[in-house]
Amino acid sequence: MSGSGADESGTGKRPNEPLGSWFARSGLSKGELARQVNRRARQMGAHHISTDTSRVRRWLDGEQPREPIPRILSELFSERFGSVVAVEDLGLRSAHQSPSDAGVDLPWAGPQTVAMLSDFSRSDLMLARRGFLGSSLALAAGPALVEPMQRWLVPTPGGGEAPGSGRAASAARRAPRLSGPELELLESTTAMFRLWDAQCGGGLRRKAVVGQLHEVTDLLQEPLPAAVSHRLFTCAAELAELAGWMSYDVGLQPNAQKYFVLALHAAKEAGDRPLGSYILSSMSRQMIHLGRPDDALELIHLAQYGSRDCATARTQAMLYAMEARAYAGMGKPSKCKRAVRMAEDSFADAGLDGEPEPDWIRFFSEAELHAENAHSYRDLAFVAGRSPTYASLAEPVMERAVALFREDEDHQRSYALNLIGMASVHLLKREPERMARPAAQALEIARKVRSERVNTRLRKTVDIAVRDFPDVPEVAQLGELLGPRFPEPAEAV
Known part of the structure; x- marks a missing residue:
């Protein structure tokens, strides 16, 4: 069973020229595209999807596949080209979307935020129980994303009542169902989930986090002090935010963005601007990943402005570091270096x-x-046409990061990502023999953590090495170790 559906366009199909153009530019074969679609479908839990070369040919000839194929193709081409490639850009039709599911321009009000969090988390859990974790969400980018987020700083009209309850007076007269120790346990559970994510990747406990989120939204629908x-x-x-981060880590990009947006709405209701700035930084990381x-x-500047008088030095350092990453991706070295220095100076004040x-x-x-900071210099090197100067700037900083993460058992995914970063720096310096060792170390960690982000970056780095240095024995061996079927994507549970 192909899972992609029969021809929905009737007789007289015309070749899908937009899809054909993106496909030709990608350099993929029909068989490789089919394998990537199947791999992503398994990751989403859509085990009924089993496409092949002939099915890809039919898509190119004009057949309109059913969801989740259009969204999978959109994500695959977005990742390959480093920018958002929408379903419509591929000449495909996406499933009908209700306004609450499709957009990020949502009402900034407590009861609506609770309702949207409840509906989205319940939908996610229901799809997970059916063995399918995808949805027909579309990624927002550009003004469609940034302008609604700017309303994070606009005061909510008619404030003063306890957010989410609508019945503050009656709530004050009755004892809440949630005791103080129970509330503290909820908060500590969130910290525990965050630690598990850092140790094992987003694929291990994503569904548990979504379930906990849904329970919290149930509590928020009661009258509360x-x-x-x-x-x-x-x-x-x-x-x-954590559900969004885990979704991002396992490759569910539209789901991740929706969770981030809803998290920002909840942070506004909580009146927690530093937390809001952190959520915006997670959204910024996703945009960097997507080549935006x-x-x-824009998102980082919004975060910095909104938390300028209340964020700790450590939070400010993190925001400066993300600002540097954005400037690096834009090819602005002087602004990037200034942001790097600001990050270092702010971090030196952390905890004082x-x-x-x-x-x-x-x-x-x-x-x-x-x-x-090392990745900022590395990104500058890529944007500047594989500049050895910026690669040399990145190397000692990346080495220091790798050395520190090596001693940190709680952040194995970060250790793997920075080993891959180290390998990419050696590639930039045209040192294929030196890139093989950190890449092989990252491969061992990738087998243990459940992170599609680690898998994808490792695969891309090794593919570049095999393409550019096929005759180097260490590179050839690494390509064999990776193999055509590794890394198998972890299921996003």
């Missing part, structure tokens, strides 16, 4: 004021600072 409501909205925002550094920069820091920023360690 204002203080409890604010803490629950903070918990919902952190869980939604301009959008990433004695203020306690939220759990969500504790990941931004010295290792993470070096990792982000």
